[in-house]
Amino acid sequence: MNAITINGAAYEVADAELELSLMRYLRERRFLRGTKNGCEKGLCGSCTVVVDGKAIRSCRTAMKKVIGSTVLTIEGMEYPDGSLHPIQRAFLDAGAVQCGFCTPGMEMSAYALLLKDQSPDRESIRKAMKGNLCRCTGYQHIVDAVELAGKIMREQGISPEAGCLAAPRKTS
Ligand code: FES
Ligand code: FES
Known part of the structure; x- marks a missing residue:
């Protein structure tokens, strides 16, 4: 099986x-x-x-x-009620999305980083995202977005996996 x-x-x-x-x-x-x-x-x-x-x-x-x-x-990543995950919201709020092609991969790398460390410094963020290429943003706003996502989750006391579909659930 x-x-x-x-x-x-x-x-x-x-x-x-x-x-x-x-x-x-x-x-x-x-x-x-x-x-x-x-x-x-x-x-x-x-x-x-x-x-x-x-x-x-x-x-x-x-x-x-x-x-x-x-x-x-x-x-x-988005919540079952259709609202955005804090990482997705932070990418929009920080202006880290232009054409959007790289964005899903970027947000996945950000998610994995924030699972391990909710207070990454900018150097750690750059290191974690170095395998994700972006033709549009110059990366600055992407680093801003990951910092912001960590800050929001710390302030709200939530972890990256809370509420999204990361956790196994029963299917009918
Ligand atoms: S499509 Fe997989 S690394 Fe480019
Ligand atoms: S936003 Fe266009 S490739 Fe990153």
Whole structure:
């Protein structure tokens, strides 16, 4: 049995799908197209998702390596009532979104960082996001956004995974 949990829902992966990359599985089999295909070579970070709490490049991750894992994509980040996760809100408020192509991967890397450390300094943020490329923003606003997200979560006393679909839930 090849089970995987994605955004809180459990799926059975067919044997024929084990050779796919996680990125292709998410986009083509689960239609979760917020995970972007920027290069498919592990170079741009636009395909970043969170697997068992760690940010990984889904284009370079084979499905057979993530069987039994818990995956969070950008679609699982917003709250079930449709309101934005504090990381998403902070990216908008800090002006860190322009064309938006890099944004899902950036927010996934930010999520994994903030899981470990809710008070990262700017150097730690740059280091955690260095694998995520952006053609538009010059990165300054992205670092601002991650700082702001950490601040909001600290002030509200919430963790990154609270309330979003990161936690497993039963599906009907
Ligand atoms: S699409 Fe995976 S790193 Fe570029
Ligand atoms: S906002 Fe356009 S690539 Fe980052």
